[in-house]
Structures are given as structure tokens and as C-alpha cells.
Amino acid sequence: MNTLNTTATAKLAKSQRAMSLARFQIGMKEKRRRWTLDARASFSPGDKRPCIVCGRYQSLAHAHHVFPLSIQFKTNLVISDRQFSELVDHGPEFVIVKEPDHEFVWMCPTHHEAAHEIIRALLANVQPDLDGMPAHERDAMQRISVRFVEKLVASGAIGAI
Ligand SMILES: [Zn+2]
Numbered sequence: 001m002n003t004l005n006t007t008a009t010a011k012l013a014k015s016q017r018a019m020s021l022a023r024f025q026i027g028m029k030e031k032r033r034r035w036t037l038d039a040r041a042s043f044s045p046g047d048k049r050p051c052i053v054c055g056r057y058q059s060l061a062h063a064h065h066v067f068p069l070s071i072q073f074k075t076n077l078v079i080s081d082r083q084f085s086e087l088v089d090h091g092p093e094f095v096i097v098k099e100p101d102h103e104f105v106w107m108c109p110t111h112h113e114a115a116h117e118i119i120r121a122l123l124a125n126v127q128p129d130l131d132g133m134p135a136h137e138r139d140a141m142q143r144i145s146v147r148f149v150e151k152l153v154a155s156g157a158i159g160a161i
């Protein structure tokens, strides 16, 4: 094979690689969408309860996943580079995603927002902005955050998302 052909072959291999990676990513997006829909469909928290932090706003409460589903999906996908390259060749149907973890707490909209602010801050390794929140509420928030971190650590994905 002359040099020109070798270069052309290498270029072709590279663009085929890019194509299969793009196909894989599109497939994973669809897999994520379906997994999340199925997870939501399999989740039945029952009757609303007062907020676990402030004990109020029962009728407005949201069921908050201690380990949010969007993060669960990502932590399910922690794989080595070698495995990743094999998966790209085989396609998204070979990626095994765990069953959703539905541990949840009822939270009023304000404390729910605070729970996600804490999770955002934990993942970004910065201090959460909880200005104006009373100390006893922060303690209750802290307990829920600890539970989140325990689950994140148990998933083996810490530092990977
Ligand atoms: Zn509340």
C-alpha cells in the first residue's frame, strides 16, 4: 500500500469511529429518556405528607428522590475506557442500567429547591447558597444531603460526574 492509500485508510477509519461514536451517543440519549420515563412510571410515593424539613405545606409537597434519577442514570454508566470502546462497537443496548433507587422524602417547594441547590454545590465542590435559612432547617437538610452522598459513594461514581 502506498503512503497516499495508508493516509486515506487512516482517515476513513477515523471518520467511521466518529460516526459510530455519534450513533452511540444518540442511542444513549434515547436510552436515558426511556429509562427516566420507566423510572417515573414505576414510582408511586403515595399520599402527600408534610415537608420533612419544616413539617408544613403538605398539599404542596413534592416527592424528592434522595438520589435524583438524572444522577442515577449517569452513575450507572461508569465504565473504563476499554469497556467504553467495546460498548461503542456493540451499541447502547449492551449498556446495562441498574433499577432506579426510589428512596424519597416529601419536601415543600422551598426545601425541595434547597435540596437541589445542595446537590449542585456538592457536585461542583462549592458551598451551597442557603442564606436566610434557619439553623435547625439546615440541620435537617444536612441529614438528607448525607444520605445523598452515601448513595453517590456507594455507586462508585464519585468524581466521575
Ligand atoms: Zn419545607
Ligand SMILES: [Zn+2]
Binding pocket: 063, 064, 065, 068, 112, 115, 116
Ligand atoms: Zn428533587
